[in-house]
Amino acid sequence: MSLLEIENLTVDIGGHPILRDVSLSIAPGEALGLVGESGSGKSMTALSVMRLLPEGARISGAIRLDGEDLTALSEPAMCRVRGARVGMVFQEPMTALNPLKTIGAQVAEVIRIHRADPDPEAAARRALTRAGLPPQQFPMDRYPHDLSGGQRQRVVIAMAVALRPRLLIADEPTTALDVTTQAVILDLLKTLAREDGAGLMMITHDLAVVADMADRIAIMKDGAVVEAGPTAPLFRAMSHPYTRSLFAASTHRPERDRRPLGEPVLEVREAVRDYALPRRRLFGPRPLFRAVDGVSLAIRSGENVGLVGESGCGKSTLSRAILGLEGLQGGEVSLVGRPFSPAAPAERRRDIQVVFQDPYGSFDPRWKVADLVAEPFHLLRPRPAKAERRARVEAMLEAVGLRAEDAERHPHQFSGGQRQRIAIARALITEPRLVVLDEAVSALDVSVRARILDLLAGLSDRLGVSYLFISHDLHVVRAITDRVLVMKAGKVVEEGETETVFAAPRHPYTSELLAATPDLEAALAAREAATA
Amino acid sequence: MIAFLARRALALVLTLLAATVAIFLLLEVAPGDPALTMMGMNADPEAVEALRRELGLDAPLVTRYATWVLDMAQGDFGTSYTYKTPVSELVAERLAVSAPLTVYALALSTLIAIPAGVFAASRRGRAGDYAVMGLTQAGIATPNFWFAMLLVILFSTVLQLFSAGGFPGWEAGFWAGIKALTLPAVALALPQASILARVMRSALLDAMGEDWMRTARAKGLSRGQAIRRHALRNALIPVLTIIGMQFSFLMAGAIIIENVFFLPGLGRLVFQGVIQQDLIVVKSVVVLLVFAVVLVTLAVDVAYALVDPRLRERRP
Numbered sequence: 001m002s003l004l005e006i007e008n009l010t011v012d013i014g015g016h017p018i019l020r021d022v023s024l025s026i027a028p029g030e031a032l033g034l035v036g037e038s039g040s041g042k043s044m045t046a047l048s049v050m051r052l053l054p055e056g057a058r059i060s061g062a063i064r065l066d067g068e069d070l071t072a073l074s075e076p077a078m079c080r081v082r083g084a085r086v087g088m089v090f091q092e093p094m095t096a097l098n099p100l101k102t103i104g105a106q107v108a109e110v111i112r113i114h115r116a117d118p119d120p121e122a123a124a125r126r127a128l129t130r131a132g133l134p135p136q137q138f139p140m141d142r143y144p145h146d147l148s149g150g151q152r153q154r155v156v157i158a159m160a161v162a163l164r165p166r167l168l169i170a171d172e173p174t175t176a177l178d179v180t181t182q183a184v185i186l187d188l189l190k191t192l193a194r195e196d197g198a199g200l201m202m203i204t205h206d207l208a209v210v211a212d213m214a215d216r217i218a219i220m221k222d223g224a225v226v227e228a229g230p231t232a233p234l235f236r237a238m239s240h241p242y243t244r245s246l247f248a249a250s251t252h253r254p255e256r257d258r259r260p261l262g263e264p265v266l267e268v269r270e271a272v273r274d275y276a277l278p279r280r281r282l283f284g285p286r287p288l289f290r291a292v293d294g295v296s297l298a299i300r301s302g303e304n305v306g307l308v309g310e311s312g313c314g315k316s317t318l319s320r321a322i323l324g325l326e327g328l329q330g331g332e333v334s335l336v337g338r339p340f341s342p343a344a345p346a347e348r349r350r351d352i353q354v355v356f357q358d359p360y361g362s363f364d365p366r367w368k369v370a371d372l373v374a375e376p377f378h379l380l381r382p383r384p385a386k387a388e389r390r391a392r393v394e395a396m397l398e399a400v401g402l403r404a405e406d407a408e409r410h411p412h413q414f415s416g417g418q419r420q421r422i423a424i425a426r427a428l429i430t431e432p433r434l435v436v437l438d439e440a441v442s443a444l445d446v447s448v449r450a451r452i453l454d455l456l457a458g459l460s461d462r463l464g465v466s467y468l469f470i471s472h473d474l475h476v477v478r479a480i481t482d483r484v485l486v487m488k489a490g491k492v493v494e495e496g497e498t499e500t501v502f503a504a505p506r507h508p509y510t511s512e513l514l515a516a517t518p519d520l521e522a523a524l525a526a527r528e529a530a531t532a
Numbered sequence: 533m534i535a536f537l538a539r540r541a542l543a544l545v546l547t548l549l550a551a552t553v554a555i556f557l558l559l560e561v562a563p564g565d566p567a568l569t570m571m572g573m574n575a576d577p578e579a580v581e582a583l584r585r586e587l588g589l590d591a592p593l594v595t596r597y598a599t600w601v602l603d604m605a606q607g608d609f610g611t612s613y614t615y616k617t618p619v620s621e622l623v624a625e626r627l628a629v630s631a632p633l634t635v636y637a638l639a640l641s642t643l644i645a646i647p648a649g650v651f652a653a654s655r656r657g658r659a660g661d662y663a664v665m666g667l668t669q670a671g672i673a674t675p676n677f678w679f680a681m682l683l684v685i686l687f688s689t690v691l692q693l694f695s696a697g698g699f700p701g702w703e704a705g706f707w708a709g710i711k712a713l714t715l716p717a718v719a720l721a722l723p724q725a726s727i728l729a730r731v732m733r734s735a736l737l738d739a740m741g742e743d744w745m746r747t748a749r750a751k752g753l754s755r756g757q758a759i760r761r762h763a764l765r766n767a768l769i770p771v772l773t774i775i776g777m778q779f780s781f782l783m784a785g786a787i788i789i790e791n792v793f794f795l796p797g798l799g800r801l802v803f804q805g806v807i808q809q810d811l812i813v814v815k816s817v818v819v820l821l822v823f824a825v826v827l828v829t830l831a832v833d834v835a836y837a838l839v840d841p842r843l844r845e846r847r848p
Contacts, residue, residue: 145842
């Protein structure tokens with residue numbers, strides 16, 4: 001018998017259909033991967049099981065856990081199910097914990113509310129130890145802000161598994177984490193579910209992750225399941241066109257012309273960036289933290305350079321120095337052959353522009369697209385006339401795959417991928433020599449990401465602009481860059497042609513990063529070997 | 533935590549010093565000669581000059597400032613020009629009314645506002661929420677002296693439960709004092725409670741939208757439990773800020789209410805001091821109020837740190 005059986009689940013919120021006739025089942029000890037792009041309804045399916053849907057949601061169909069229909073339960077009865085029989089792990093570990101309560105108290109609370117346990121602290125200690133946070137090293141009186149993202153996710157996992165639930169739901173549990181952390185967290189989830197004989201519902205947009213984690217897969221699109229089946233056969237056959245297009249997008253590598261490289265546009269020599277930390281004593285000196293430690297790099301005209309490393313390695317700090325937003329404590333940055341620093345005149349900034357990660361937060365919502373894209377024109381001397389500005393904005397919008405009429409619209413009228421196109425248009429409008437792309441495609445769905453990568457590659461070929469591509473996603477860096485630098489703890493530990501570095505890493509840290517990166521083909525091969 | 537407190541205490545002393553300089557200089561450029569005020573307009577110029585010497589008004593600016601601050605540090609606030617009594621006695625007398633009134637009003641405001649805010653937030657968009665929002669809107673819009681007069685008409689004239697004004701003094705007994713302060717405290721608390729309830733509601737709604745509230749629900753907490761155990765404390769920071777500001781405001785801002793109820797409070801003392809150009813009284817009370825404000829700010833900072841562990845470690 002199935003542990004969880006979802007039958008014809010249909011949900012609408014305020015008249016908008018969210019889920020249509022979703023049917024799924026998970027056997028005890030089985031891992032089901034729920035795959036789809038944003039808006040496909042995968043998280044809503046999980047929240048329906050927990051009955052934590054947004055207000056105003058109407059639900060029909062059946063959700064049976066061990067044969068009991070959860071949709072028929074009263075709210076107090078549902079409270080007894082949540083946390084005890086179904087545990088859930090969320091996407092964003094940085095905000096998933098109450099900042100004012102110790103981790104021990106937060107884990108112990110799950111036990112307190114469900115069991116008359118005489119010593120909930122001891123049970124919390126056991127749960128944290130299972131999740132890899134033994135209290136000897138991570139005292140229970142720590143607060144969430146003392147912990148890293150990966151450690152916080154372990155606390156959330158400890159809460160989810162504390163009562164050994166029958167079903168564990170993990171909603172994009174590693175999307176916000178570094179690759180090496182992702183690997184250990186995924187491993188932990190798998191191990192814990194197996195130990196408890198629990199069913200695992202693994203929600204992700206990452207096909208490689210799901211191929212590794214899930215025994216069976218359901219692919220969702222627009223609120224419905226389009227294809228479902230055992231993992232390896234499903235990926236091998238790919239009978240549904242949407243599955244094929246997802247697969248193609250996630251392994252997509254844009255076509256690029258490799259042209260001879262020109263003169264250097266950016267040179268960084270022995271860059272050092274120190275931050276002052278808080279004083280340890282009342283009037284003591286402020287200790288320094290060296291975020292960037294003697295980094296040198298050069299980017300030539302038309303060249304795409306990748307900068308990879310995990311969070312805290314200094315890559316964003318370095319990019320702020322390159323952009324002339326922060327000064328250096330040592331070394332220098334030179335742009336198109338002349339020194340560049342925060343003191344450089346504004347018009348020099350036309351040569352270097354940036355695209356950030358978040359396509360939602362990087363625009364003033366009250367501005368029209370025309371004004372957003374035209375804003376960098378103030379860097380130009382002389383400033384183009386109004387008619388020319390408008391013409392150039394419209395031409396640029398078309399170049400990035402939008403329409404000239406879009407200039408009159410506001411950012412909220414666009415999807416995430418379209419907004420990222422607007423951000424690219426804004427970056428390219430001054431005809432810069434170098435664009436810094438800081439995790440510019442990390443927040444996008446795979447199919448959107450593939451199209452944006454194509455766009456970037458095409459623009460680079462056409463305009464001869466260079467990219468500094470900062471990312472934690474090695475697939476993306478491999479797909480679009482000529483050369484790559486690997487950064488760790490403020491230093492560049494390896495540098496070389498992208499293909500060479502990926503095929504034969506020399507530094508152990510690079511090998512570690514590559515090994516931790518989920519690989520669809522390897523996961524499928526391992527799965528087939530295990531069943532053969 | 534010790535370093536945190538030490539740093540705050542140092543900031544407190546510096547703020548106080550800066551404030552005394554500002555107050556001193558401001559009143560120095562203000563028109564009016566204390567000696568002339570004391571002697572009257574038709575006084576003999578020589579007598580005025582003698583009095584100026586006696587009061588030390590002929591000394592250089594810096595000396596006068598230093599004397600003033602040092603005397604205050606020893607509890608000597610000087611002698612009022614018009615009352616001819618030590619300012620410290622005068623202020624102590626008035627403080628015995630103003631301080632309890634402030635605490636009383638603030639306690640009432642907090643006790644009403646926090647439950648009202650929580651009630652409204654947990655019923656967002658429903659009748660209870662609209663009722664609280666409507667009432668608080670009216671509470672903010674109502675002039676408190678007018679509300680005070682309504683209270684007097686209802687409770688003193690019609691029901692004859694409270695006296696219409698005046699203060700019997702604490703010698704008349706604790707409850708008699710409290711009774712005399714009740715109507716003024718209610719009148720003062722109404723607009724403050726209305727503001728505070730709205731702040732509480734919006735802070736709680738913000739907290740309720742946080743990711744960790746979803747985590748709390750996923751643990752199996754009911755909505756009410758999640759609000760009480762997780763959201764409430766997270767919503768306290770802005771509420772504490774407003775309470776601190778209200779305390780400072782009520783200490784001297786009660787002047788209109790003091791007038792309506794004939795209460796001998798600080799507000800009226802300052803007002804009379806200004807009218808009669810009794811600068812020594814004005815200076816002393818203003819310094820005292822600055823001291824109170826700075827002290828309350830410190831208390832609010834400490835309360836922040838108690839509520840939020842992240843602030844215990846953050847350096848100013």
